[in-house]
Amino acid sequence: MxxxxxxxxxxxxxxxxxxxxxxxxxxxxxxxxxxxxxxxxxxxxxxxxxxxxxxxxxxxxxxxxxxxxxxxxxxxxxxxxxxxxxxxxxxxxxxxxxxxxxxxxxxxxxxxxxxxxxxxxxxxxxxxxxxxxxxxxxxxxxxxxxxxxxxxxxxxxxxxxxxxxxxxxxxxxxxxxxxxxxxxxxxxxxxxxxxxxxxxxxxxxxxxxxxxxxxxxxxxxxxxxxxxxxxxFLEADSACPACGTHEFPSLTKSAQETETVLCGRDTVQIHQQDQINLSEWEKRLSQVSETTRTPFLLKAEFQNELKFVIFPDGRVLVQGTEDTTTARTMYDRYIGS
Missing domain, CATH: 3.40.50.720 (NAD(P)-binding Rossmann-like Domain)
Structure with missing residues (x-):
C-alpha cells in the first residue's frame, strides 16, 4: 500500500x-x-x-x-x-x-x-x-x-x-x-x-x-x-428482543416473504425461485412483451404498462404497481411457480 x-x-x-x-x-x-x-x-x-x-x-x-x-x-x-x-x-x-x-x-x-x-x-x-x-x-x-x-x-x-x-x-x-x-x-x-x-x-x-x-x-x-x-444513548433495554432477550425476531422468522413492496418504487419484488435462466425467459416472454436483455438482467414490458425486471438469482421486480395481488397475478400468469 x-x-x-x-x-x-x-x-x-x-x-x-x-x-x-x-x-x-x-x-x-x-x-x-x-x-x-x-x-x-x-x-x-x-x-x-x-x-x-x-x-x-x-x-x-x-x-x-x-x-x-x-x-x-x-x-x-x-x-x-x-x-x-x-x-x-x-x-x-x-x-x-x-x-x-x-x-x-x-x-x-x-x-x-x-x-x-x-x-x-x-x-x-x-x-x-x-x-x-x-x-x-x-x-x-x-x-x-x-x-x-x-x-x-x-x-x-x-x-x-x-x-x-x-x-x-x-x-x-x-x-x-x-x-x-x-x-x-x-x-x-x-x-x-x-x-x-x-x-x-x-x-x-x-x-x-x-x-x-x-x-x-x-x-x-x-x-x-x-x-x-x-x-x-441510554442503557440497553433488558426487554429488547435483540440485545436483551436474544430472540432476534428478524432472524427467526420461519420463512422469508416471497412478495416485498419496495419502498416508494411502485414496485413489488417476488422471490420465489432460486435461479432463472435469462436466455430461456427472453425467448418465452418475447412472444407476449417487449424484452431487453443485458448480462445481468432481463426486462419485459407488457401492454398494460406493467414491467418485469428479472434477475438470475430468481428475483422478479413487477414494476408499475404496489399491489401485491396485482403483482402476484402477473407473475403467476407469465412465470408461474
Missing part, C-alpha cells in the same frame, strides 16, 4: 500511520448501493478501508442520478445492477481496496454469509425491515451497525455497538418510518451526503481505534429548516 495516497488524511493527528494501517486491515459490509450507500462507499474507498463488501438488489435508473453519486447516464443506458456499476467506479478510485459487488437480496437465510470477516455493517438501505434484519444479525454476531436514513431534507443516523450501546430495536419500534419515502415527498442530495458522511466519520473513529470520540447519540438533522437534535 502506498501511504502517499493518504498523506493528508494521515496528517490528521487522530489517524496518522497507525490509524491508516487499521483502516487498511478493516472490512466493511455496505448493504444498499443507492443514495446513502454510494456516498458511504465513495468515502470508505477513498479513505483506504481494505475491503468493501457491497450488496444491492436493484439496477440503475435515470431518477437515481440526482443523488446516487457513483452512477452516470451510461449505467442507465446499460441498465447495470447498482452493485456492478458501483464496483466498477470504486475500483477505478483506489486499487489498494478490494471491492466485492454482489447483486442480490439480503435475507435472514443468507445474512450470516455476508458477515464473515466483517468489522462493521453500514446501512445504505431504504426500508426498516432490512434495517432490523441487519440490526439483529449484528447483535448476534457482535458487529457494530451504522444506521442511516434520509427523506426530504432530513435524516437520522446512529452507530450501535453490541455490548456497549443500545441497539436499533431499543430506540425504534419495528414498523417505524411513517410511510414517507423519497418518491412521495422527495429528497435533496445534500441531506444524503450529510448523513452518510456522518456515518463514515463514526465508522472511521471506530475502525482507527478512536472510540473515545464516538458521538453515542441518535442524531437527527434537517438541513433545510435548520433543525438538529441529538438523543443521547
Amino acid at each position: 502506498d501511504f502517499n495516497r493518504y498523506s493528508r488524511q494521515m496528517l490528521f493527528s487522530p489517524i496518522k500511520e497507525r490509524g491508516q494501517q487499521k483502516l487498511a486491515d478493516s472490512s466493511v459490509l455496505v448493504v444498499g448501493a443507492g443514495a446513502l450507500g454510494t456516498v458511504i462507499c465513495n468515502h470508505l474507498v477513498r479513505a483506504g478501508v481494505g475491503t468493501i463488501r457491497l450488496v444491492d438488489r436493484d439496477y440503475v435508473e435515470l431518477s437515481n442520478l440526482q443523488r446516487q453519486m457513483l452512477f452516470d447516464e451510461d449505467d442507465v443506458r446499460q441498465a447495470l445492477p447498482k452493485a456492478i456499476a458501483a464496483k466498477r467506479k470504486l475500483e477505478k478510485m483506489n486499487s489498494d481496496v478490494t471491492v466485492e459487488g454482489t447483486v442480490g437480496n439480503v435475507t435472514n437465510e443468507n445474512i450470516a454469509s455476508y458477515l464473515h470477516g466483517i468489522d462493521m455493517v453500514m446501512d445504505g438501505t431504504d426500508n426498516f425491515a432490512t434495517r432490523f434484519l441487519l440490526n439483529d444479525a449484528c447483535v448476534k454476531h457482535n458487529i457494530p451497525f451504522s444506521y442511516g436514513g434520509v427523506v426530504s431534507s432530513r435524516g437520522m443516523t446512529a452507530l450501535f455497538i453490541p455490548g456497549e450501546t443500545p441497539c436499533l430495536r431499543c430506540i425504534m419500534n419495528e414498523g417505524a418510518g411513517g410511510g414517507q419515502t423519497c418518491d412521495t415527498i422527495g429528497v435533496i442530495s445534500p441531506a444524503v451526503d450529510l448523513i452518510s458522511s456522518l456515518q463514515c466519520t463514526e465508522a472511521m473513529k471506530y475502525l482507527t481505534g478512536n472510540k473515545e470520540y464516538l458521538r453515542n447519540t441518535l442524531k437527527t438533522i434537517d438541513i433545510w429548516y435548520n433543525h438538529h437534535y441529538d438523543m443521547k
